[in-house]
Amino acid sequence: MRLLPAGLRPWIASRGQSAPQDHGPSSGQDFDLGRDVLADHILNSPDYHGLFGTAIHFPRWELWGIDLSIDKHTFLLLVAAVLATTAVVWAARVVARAGPGQAPSGFANAVEAMFVFFRDDVCKSNIGPGYQRFLPFVLTLFFFILSMNLLGLVPWGGSATGNLSVTAALAVVTFLVTEISGALKLGPRGYMRTIFFVPEGVGGAGRVFMLALMAPIELLGKITKPLALAIRLFANMTAGHMLIFTVLGLVFVFAEWAGVRWFVAGASFGMVVAFLLMELLIAVIQAYVFAMLSAVFIGMMQHEH
Numbered sequence: 001m002r003l004l005p006a007g008l009r010p011w012i013a014s015r016g017q018s019a020p021q022d023h024g025p026s027s028g029q030d031f032d033l034g035r036d037v038l039a040d041h042i043l044n045s046p047d048y049h050g051l052f053g054t055a056i057h058f059p060r061w062e063l064w065g066i067d068l069s070i071d072k073h074t075f076l077l078l079v080a081a082v083l084a085t086t087a088v089v090w091a092a093r094v095v096a097r098a099g100p101g102q103a104p105s106g107f108a109n110a111v112e113a114m115f116v117f118f119r120d121d122v123c124k125s126n127i128g129p130g131y132q133r134f135l136p137f138v139l140t141l142f143f144f145i146l147s148m149n150l151l152g153l154v155p156w157g158g159s160a161t162g163n164l165s166v167t168a169a170l171a172v173v174t175f176l177v178t179e180i181s182g183a184l185k186l187g188p189r190g191y192m193r194t195i196f197f198v199p200e201g202v203g204g205a206g207r208v209f210m211l212a213l214m215a216p217i218e219l220l221g222k223i224t225k226p227l228a229l230a231i232r233l234f235a236n237m238t239a240g241h242m243l244i245f246t247v248l249g250l251v252f253v254f255a256e257w258a259g260v261r262w263f264v265a266g267a268s269f270g271m272v273v274a275f276l277l278m279e280l281l282i283a284v285i286q287a288y289v290f291a292m293l294s295a296v297f298i299g300m301m302q303h304e305h
Contacts, residue, residue: 080147127299142291149283171226182301
């Protein structure tokens with residue numbers, strides 16, 4: 001506690017005293033990094049705690065017995081959507097003002113480069129003919145997930161992609177786009193062949209055996225692909241935040257050790273900075289992987305086996 005800046009000590013103390021309402025410890029309990037900071041940053045809650053102890057208490061709303069109230073991760077999800085939309089629309093206007101054949105500069109140039117990369121190297125190469133229909137969807141996934149990931153690196157922020165419900169919802173949307181577009185492209189007969197698959201030249205009892213063997217595998221594959229998308233994104237973002245706060249916690253563990261506390265604090269700070277830079281890279285990579293694999297799955301369903 002003594003290693004913290006003086007301006008943050010009242011905020012830390014207030015968070016420790018307000019913990020009974022949020023996390024359940026008894027009143028007056030000492031500050032706990034895991035309970036008061038790590039859990040508050042990673043876990044979802046009905047309130048959002050901001051800078052210097054400010055808090056947003058979201059109203060509760062039920063409809064037909066279903067809780068539709070906004071919570072912390074829903075709020076951050078909406079913030080990410082607004083940020084991603086604002087950034088992309090602003091960049092598009094800058095590119096439009098530059099005119100054809102003129103490259104924009106700065107942030108707009110970076111957005112245009114990512115757009116061209118996803119168009120040529122992700123959608124066109126993985127989906128094939130007709131990729132233009134899916135390009136807006138894949139780009140939306142990338143920028144939306146990237147915005148949520150980056151919000152998790154902001155102090156007093158949080159990553160909605162650290163919530164399995166959020167990543168599962170994104171995976172379900174990808175699954176629906178993949179399967180519905182595939183069914184429309186292949187037709188009923190072609191779509192059923194993606195489930196009931198028999199290699200060419202197999203007939204009689206072998207055909208029956210292959211149908212009984214391959215149909216469950218194909219159905220399981222349709223389910224596990226979006227499930228892998230959801231778990232990969234959730235696990236990577238949650239693990240990164242836990243690692244950062246665990247290393248930061250060494251400052252509090254050795255706070256009373258006069259001989260080593262300043263060395264531990266300096267080493268911990270240096271490692272946290274390195275981990276934050278690594279987490280910044282991971283935030284971009286995970287957004288790219290989710291969007292790229294979505295394009296791969298869509299492309300696989302656009303063609304029969």
